[in-house]
Amino acid sequence: MGLSARREREKQVRRQEILDAARRVIGSKGFRGATMEEIAEKADYKPAALYRYFESKDEILASLILALEQYQFEQFVSLAERQDLTPLQKLDEIPDTLCRIYRFDPVVFLGMMHIQASQTFHYMSPETLAQLNEMAAKGIRGLASVFAKGIELGMFEPVEPLVMADTVWSLFTGVVLWEETKRFFDPKKNFVESTLREALRLLFKGVIKDQDG
Amino acid sequence: MGLSARREREKQVRRQEILDAARRVIGSKGFRGATMEEIAEKADYKPAALYRYFESKDEILASLILALEQYQFEQFVSLAERQDLTPLQKLDEIPDTLCRIYRFDPVVFLGMMHIQASQTFHYMSPETLAQLNEMAAKGIRGLASVFAKGIELGMFEPVEPLVMADTVWSLFTGVVLWEETKRFFDPKKNFVESTLREALRLLFKGVIKDQDG
């Protein structure tokens, strides 16, 4: 491995450390409230050093979001493509999949859900922004393909897959956001996963043609 | 009408204008991103003038949030108390009710849903904050009472009403937030209401004991 290659890898490690630090700060202060100073502190750097690894604060935020979107996409596609499961069994897997996505980066997930997040990125290049949007769309299409197969096989009600995927995703984000909101009132509670599972169970009663499968 | 009464009413009108301006700015910049300067500009004022009508930026935000929470509470209570509807019919009314709440102030609804919102309020007095939280809790309890009656009459599955209300509300916020997120990618679309109705229809299948009513 060449010297520059090692350097490059070192750099990637540092980037990750910074991203982790950013996540922690965002978790308690939100996207807008997170400051370079606090991120740097958590990463054992001084603010100026961050600019060696990221062009701007916005690039840090974008990196975090993109990583989550990528993971989301992979999770949905990988679920959709599993050969060992029937469409109905894939349905059963959705709650776990969603929770995995949430747990992959709860902090960024929550921040991202807020539509205004986009407004945060003052200087974010249009290309980066487009990249972010594209990745999000790919994710949703991945989830949709789970339903598409079931409908194609006549196992599900012929709902438009994209619409169904949206509904599921809506429910998911709703559960998460609402649970988090309640946690704001009572920090001890954290029922995200059980609530989600229950809600999806109810939801799927209307989708599955023959409940006995 | 006395002079001072008219003056007071005038003042209320100006307050409303400022709140409207604030809403518009928040809609495009978020709570944190909204500046007094831009709010003032939209309201045809200079920033200093706003302080004749509101003590601080936080008071403006709190006013908007409280108004929405109040409306939400009223809507839920008024639905719960309707004598002309059976519990099942009230269930049918929930989507419309939810959408009315959302439409009452979509911008603030979205901002409020974002958990980090709390971080936004720098100097908000603990009393104001408590007032905000209390009103939010009252709202959810109002919705819960819709289910409580149905359970009491043996028409719904004996799910814990508060849990059910939470689930519905989760679904609702999820739908809204997700739809809004998608709108960020494609501003032309806006299916909030139809998606919500569909999702709730599916959801209620698991709640209603006897689907033939």
Add this chain to the structure above:
Amino acid sequence: MGLSARREREKQVRRQEILDAARRVIGSKGFRGATMEEIAEKADYKPAALYRYFESKDEILASLILALEQYQFEQFVSLAERQDLTPLQKLDEIPDTLCRIYRFDPVVFLGMMHIQASQTFHYMSPETLAQLNEMAAKGIRGLASVFAKGIELGMFEPVEPLVMADTVWSLFTGVVLWEETKRFFDPKKNFVESTLREALRLLFKGVIKDQDG
């Protein structure tokens, strides 16, 4: 009395009311901390109305100071000119005289003593400023004439009268300011007069030639 004369007198009454209000505010907030809003409120006006009676905030402050200086001047001159008292007896009257001056307007007295007070008057006309200074000088010269007479009659040590007046005045302001400062730490105490009397008693031991008079 002509209409305009009555009007003029009415105006003077209002001016006094405003000055009284200003005094109260200055007492708790200081010259710089006193706002037109608070002064107006205490005078049962709205801020804008004050400008009918005074050109500016600075004119209000200047009026208060001038009145005190005028009173101080009158007190000193009237003491100096009393025919019924010997110079020594006049000396005995000094503490009372000083305390009368202090009590005439403790608030403004304290504010005035602070040299920086002058910096407060941003827009004060040079004429007004000069007037203030001249009146203060006249006051001290009035006090000096008390000593001058005693020295002239050979009853006091031949100290330069102006220097002696300054020393007495210094002591006085010192007592007042220091006692007030201590009152800041312990609001219950207020020994201005007794401390002053004691201090002057000590001080005069070195001035009076023959203590048995």
Add this chain to the structure above:
Amino acid sequence: MGLSARREREKQVRRQEILDAARRVIGSKGFRGATMEEIAEKADYKPAALYRYFESKDEILASLILALEQYQFEQFVSLAERQDLTPLQKLDEIPDTLCRIYRFDPVVFLGMMHIQASQTFHYMSPETLAQLNEMAAKGIRGLASVFAKGIELGMFEPVEPLVMADTVWSLFTGVVLWEETKRFFDPKKNFVESTLREALRLLFKGVIKDQDG
């Protein structure tokens, strides 16, 4: 010397420079009138830079005051503890000591004497404020111990030491404030020290038991 140690010292130097600048501004504008902008300008900075060295304007003011109070305390204690002087000789040293204190920081001394000063500090923490008050009290107690010894040895009239210290301090502040006030009228004059010495000489005649002593 380690790098960080040098850095720390550099920082202290900068802090001093800023404090010096602040002193100059306060000297002409007073505590309240001094602005961060003007302080920065005098220190060859932009306002934002000051916040690297001080948390707030209030911290700057508090630093200046505390330094003076500390110096005052040290001066009094060191005078009281001198073994080479009799109580009477210590008395003779008081004028010089007081003048040293005054000269240590005339500007802050004057600002501090103004009772309203406390109103100036918007955000000063209660702890800082308490620290300021405690240090002031310690100073006066230090001066009092000078008299206590003389009374204990029967050389001074048995005046309550604390009262005596207050009186001396009153005289001192009075002299200073009055002289400064006069300097406002005639900037050329500055007799603080000679007036003080004269005044104290007269004052002590009533304290020292045996004047030939």
Add this chain to the structure above:
DNA sequence: TATGAATGAGAGTTCATTCAT
């Protein structure tokens, strides 16, 4: 005469970012 309304001018403060070292 009195004032509601509005504002210009500034104050203190924060923070992402740059740059010499």
Add this chain to the structure above:
DNA sequence: AATGAATGAACTCTCATTCAT
């Protein structure tokens, strides 16, 4: 590679003052 130092730009908020009514 890392950072101390510095700052421009922006933000919230205050207040003396003006002016139409």
